[in-house]
Amino acid sequence: MLEAITLEVCVDSADGLARAIEGGADRIELCSALEIGGLTPSAGLIRAASSSPVPVVAMIRPRGGDFCFTEAEVTLMLLDIEAVAAGGLPGVVLGASLPDGRLDERVLERLLRRAASLGLRCTLHRAIDLCPDLGQAVSLAIDLGFERILTSGGAASAPAGLDGLRRCFEAAAGRIAIMPGAGINADNVDLLRAQLPLSEVHASCSDPVPPPSPQVAAFGFDSGARRRTSSAKVAALKAKLLG
Template sequence: MSLEVCVDNLLSLQTAAAADVDRIELCSALELGGLTPSAGLMIAAAEVGVAVHTLIRPRAGDFEFSGCEIEQMIDDIHACREVGLAGVVIGAGTGGWLDETSLEALVDAARGLEVTLHRAFDLVDDKVLAIDIAADLGIDRILTSGGAATAVAGADEIRRYVDHAGGRVSIMAGSGITADNVASIIERTGVRDVHGSFSRASRQYDAAIPALGFSASEALITADREAINAVKDVLNGL
């Protein structure tokens, strides 16, 4: 079993590392589904002693990227390698299909790093074909909620993906995972990797902060060490 924790700030990075999770997904702007983190945060992540995989996503919205955006993403992948991070998290697609050409370029840029296909996969119409494409490209794992809002709701679909993948690529369940449901999700799906942010509001902002547009929320949202440990305890007992 492996536990991946997604973080978008330095405090959450330090919390996840201190909890000795198996892997950290590093990003910014989780409220937007995650974007590529800053160079400074990547440098800090290289020093935490936990495998860190960086999300490569240049903007919010869909995953139909222009050629210039793909070049930007390739540069970000090179930056991850240069600071010594272990992997990258990528995705590209349009119209219900994976963008194989763009993904091939991104995977090629990431040679020597682990590669995860993120939940752009959940927007694909033919997920069985997408699994085959990912495996052929040499992608290591696919993060999915089974095309549903949560991994609980998509558990039956995730089981189908695990069965089809047959070990060629790891299927990692994510979205809405907690200590209360992780054992059931694993039993129903057969996954060996789970993912979540396991976060909470750690500090309330002054009312002026969201009012003036400096934050989308009224509080600083950070990883919760107790929530992470609770999930780890369940996984260790399986």
């Protein structure tokens, strides 16, 4: 039997948290606004997740768009890292880029220093997928002290980014965990498992949620891109990873 693989599920609500746990997720990435890749979760959601029976790590991202942050935004991220620690969660997920797509070493050093001082473990998020040299970015992430890297191999989805993911695993050489994510589900995970030395994967395991009414959408209260975690999809993917 193949060794079981850790499943991390990203959620952006208390309902999603409960559904991910019910489906058998091994770890949760806690966010808000998953429809734009995930932002920092609210203080209330962090508090609600602190009693989770599985580890929960929180996204640190103050806005949508790119990962080139101003000094004011970096200050906010430092405060959010403190809030995650105060809320009792064990880790954070973060990233920062330069305008050319390379990782912003200076900003990341500051963020990781604050996280380490509070005993938090750190995951580098998909800002790495904008990097022109994935191997170089993996080496920098190791030097900075990240525990793992969430990446789609520089493509829109992990199944489409197999070549880039291979480069990441090769550059890591067992020194840091590489966690493929984006577009992974029970139907395609065997493809990744057959070609990559997987130890963990990241997925949303979600279904689209239509706006509750045309009026809500017309007023701009719903983007139409929201999704809801499916405990059945979590369980199906988990079953594949246990096989």
